[in-house]
Amino acid sequence: MTDNNSQPLSAVTTRRSALRCMALAGSGIVWAMSGGAPLAVAKLGEAGARPPKHGLLFAQISDTHLGFSGPANPDIASSLETSIARIKALPRLPAFLLHTGDITHRAKPEEFDAADGLIGAAGIETHYIPGEHDVEDQEHGGLYRERYARGAKGDGWYSFDQSGVHFIALVNVMRFSDIGLGALGAEQLAWLADDLSALKNSTPIIVFAHVPLWAVYPDWGWATADSAEALKLLRRFGSVTVLNDHIHQTLQKIEGDVAFYSAASTAFPQPAPGSAPRPGPKALPAAELPSALGIRSITVRRNEAIIADFNLA
Amino acid sequence: MLASLAFAVLLDGGNLPAAASPQQQAETVVAIADYKFAPDAIVVKAGSTIAWRNDDDDAHSVVGGSPAIRSGAFEKGETFKTRVEKPGTIVYRCGLHPFMKGTINVVP
Numbered sequence: 001m002t003d004n005n006s007q008p009l010s011a012v013t014t015r016r017s018a019l020r021c022m023a024l025a026g027s028g029i030v031w032a033m034s035g036g037a038p039l040a041v042a043k044l045g046e047a048g049a050r051p052p053k054h055g056l057l058f059a060q061i062s063d064t065h066l067g068f069s070g071p072a073n074p075d076i077a078s079s080l081e082t083s084i085a086r087i088k089a090l091p092r093l094p095a096f097l098l099h100t101g102d103i104t105h106r107a108k109p110e111e112f113d114a115a116d117g118l119i120g121a122a123g124i125e126t127h128y129i130p131g132e133h134d135v136e137d138q139e140h141g142g143l144y145r146e147r148y149a150r151g152a153k154g155d156g157w158y159s160f161d162q163s164g165v166h167f168i169a170l171v172n173v174m175r176f177s178d179i180g181l182g183a184l185g186a187e188q189l190a191w192l193a194d195d196l197s198a199l200k201n202s203t204p205i206i207v208f209a210h211v212p213l214w215a216v217y218p219d220w221g222w223a224t225a226d227s228a229e230a231l232k233l234l235r236r237f238g239s240v241t242v243l244n245d246h247i248h249q250t251l252q253k254i255e256g257d258v259a260f261y262s263a264a265s266t267a268f269p270q271p272a273p274g275s276a277p278r279p280g281p282k283a284l285p286a287a288e289l290p291s292a293l294g295i296r297s298i299t300v301r302r303n304e305a306i307i308a309d310f311n312l313a
Numbered sequence: 314m315l316a317s318l319a320f321a322v323l324l325d326g327g328n329l330p331a332a333a334s335p336q337q338q339a340e341t342v343v344a345i346a347d348y349k350f351a352p353d354a355i356v357v358k359a360g361s362t363i364a365w366r367n368d369d370d371d372a373h374s375v376v377g378g379s380p381a382i383r384s385g386a387f388e389k390g391e392t393f394k395t396r397v398e399k400p401g402t403i404v405y406r407c408g409l410h411p412f413m414k415g416t417i418n419v420v421p
Contacts, residue, residue, distance in 0.1 A: 106386040180412035
């Protein structure tokens, strides 16, 4: 029951005729959003490349899974170090990082410590949301909230503004629907409605959550049960970009004026939706692993969100 | 109406066979394999101990009931045990893969 409109990183297509090609360092893909519609711009080759010179630049990392040990990646920490190095090597330093959850693998204090050390080495302010792995402690997210969500509402949701862009952090890993999907819950949805109420329709919106807010593959829990209610609240805005991970692979989808982008993990890949009997860490030949991991830069410029995915190869 | 619980994590690997009919004295073992609880529905007597043994290559957890069972993530070869005290039905899931679901029917 996967969504056949979604597109993996390797399948680059053009959705509009007016494409703007950009060059970026390393191997990656740039997605641009124009008039609310995301465009898969180009598969990027090698050198010379740059993300846009102007606009608000920030970066996304996700699913770092500190504490994981398995054949899918025997050196998680090294992969995260490489990821941070790639971010710092961007032509200009991002204004901040978004970490879209699963900071740790088992929500152990020492795993959070390790993550803080490696991510903190970037020297860049970082905004977090939890993944389901981060709330497996006995207080159901107590360790996470103590470290990363002291000023947040409810289970850890919050918003902030930067350079005219409104950022919304949603939490969809604290409760499940009857069929095992992530859920936002009534309290968070009421907060979201209130948070959006004072904004003009022209305000660019960036939403980030761990579990996809679109139905990537519900049979594996890769969807959020009540995401439609959140998207209904966002419908009046002309530029909405939703960033997530959880599925450890880049995918993108358009629904009206809303663009959805799932990111790569810095830790290990998972199978493509429905391509295996079950989800879970996917072991690849060592030489192929870096190509399946990655980081993302996002530039917001004149109501456009320009997404660049970089693998670690 | 859910059973109240006393539980503990024992990371020593359970090895008792799973039980399909009510048992009180022995542990009832639920295997976790291929992202499923097996058996996914069990019947036990109040006061019984249930042990979930992770046979998968991925971490799993057991979350559910009220008061809540919360195992924390446990890896392959590890076992989580809890004791169920009150009659009732407990629905639980894997907190990491919530499409994995099981039920415990606790009988007097």
